[in-house]
Amino acid sequence: MKAFVFPGQGAQFVGMGKDLYENSPLAKELFEKANEILGFRITDLMFDGTDEDLRQTKVTQPAIFLHSVILAKVLGKEFNPQMIAGHSLGEFSALVASGALSFEDGLVLVSKRAMAMQKACEKEPSTMAAILGLEDEVVEKICAEIDAVVVPANYNSPGQLVISGSIAGINIACEKMKEAGAKRALPLKVGGAFHSPLMEPARVELAQAIESTTFNAPLCAIYQNVDAKAYTSPEEIKQNLIAQLTSPVRWTQTMLNMIGNGASSFTELGPGNVLQGLVKKVNKDVEASSIQSL
Template sequence: MTTKVAFLFPGQGSQNVGMGADVFAASDAARRVFTTFDETLGFSLSDLCFQGPEETLRSTINAQPAIVAVSLAYLAAFQEALSPHNSSWTTPLAPSYTAGHSVGECTAMVAAGTIDIKGVAHLVRERGRLMHEEEEICPGGMAAIIAMKEDALQQVCEDATRQCLQQLDQKAQQHPGMGRVVLANYNAPGQIVISGEQKALDTACALAKERGAKRAIRLSVSGAFHSPVMQPAATKLAESIAATQIQDATYPIISNITAQPITGASDLRSELSRQIAESVQWTRTIEYLAAQGVKVFFEIGPGQALAGMIKRITRDVDIINIGSVEEIEKAVARVKEF
């Protein structure tokens, strides 16, 4: 096949109660994914995905492994539908590149052969646990700022941080995220997500609207991801990553941090630990893939958030969603046209 394709995987915030239930019922390959996650984690993650409750599923410690499990289940079912007796993460349809948004990057690493399913189950559960721990120590959140230029929003974050730091005593400033808010996710032109400690985030949202932002939309996440609030979690996660078997990638993974391809195991280890406290360069990721001639983007997993972003970043590409059994059937038909 000459058409270049990329497999893309969503991050936290895409979860919903009921996700994956249809593919669990329809696909042996998908059931194996869920069973492996359940057995590895020691509880029924699949039941949590299918039945909730929503509040429990939304918690960072659960949402992260849940999204990775569901995304991998749909990928496995899709490849199985293409070739029932000869399928793997990248067979029969092999991507030219893989990428994931935030925790979706962990899914991409499985698809690229760098880590096995048991390893990623343990890793994303620990990733979620450590990030949840920092949520409790330094509460915060994230907000999408609509229709504000990057440089203006950067100034908003700097001003909000300065105001909040001036109001903190020296003891409170000992946590690296306290009083700070930063640009976190460069999702698409006109949509940048900011992230930070709660008061700093509130201050920045108010300033952004005062200075012309169309909207400030709070995200369905419980912490200040991709900000200094998560720096202690990144340091601790590096220890878990060091104990995890990770190998070179079969297909290039586009880094959240640099928007450049990485394949080496040591670079992947660094990426996994650093990215939870650094910005997600999603706009640059899609621009890079388009510049490399990728014409078909598969968004594999719950929701269609990535498709919406891609449409705002580039044109003249096909976006195929795989987040239901019905969408798998449509995707198989599309692949046969390549």
């Protein structure tokens, strides 16, 4: 069975989507529609901006979403998933690509999500760190024992877990992880503690926007981040999306469930090829590829 997956924040690069814009009338039309909806020319920043421009959350999230979704639309019949998933922000791309959300509604929600997350980050300085080479259970135990906000945030692949929380909590956790035998405990250059309780103000803000948006049944099951299970019910998809900002991204479990349910090939759509690599770490025998342009 064919699975398609969509990347999250961090996959962006200057020049992303430019060839789509130049070579596909449909892509050009959608990019221009996005400029209109957002109220600024995001295409200028995507195609010819600087790394710094693209690192602004209000730019990063819509940029990755647009590259991924427009690529899926331009592929036409070649985009034929039997199951689908997206990593964090990528879940919105997956929902639009699979018809659960319209292009316009998806972009508006992604833009609101980015703004709400930015606001939550400014309210309380916080961060994330990648922990390499420890069992998930060990990381979970260390986080639970620290008297500060620090939680598992992204279960990316076996032995690669990202933690999220207050700056003090992350600093203590990194030391304890190294003592416990982690190969690396690496603070990440991110704006804040995504997928942690510190995102609660953003979750509340985004919940209102999601509740008032129309969702449809997707063309195939979407495996959602919060519990790595397959969904087709618009109401359940909505509730899982609302819970996503303060819940961990269970990507390892998502890949295992998709493979267990028959996925034999994974295609990553959008910038970068991080997810292609993570699939291989979960199961080296599964076919994995990525598409970034036509």
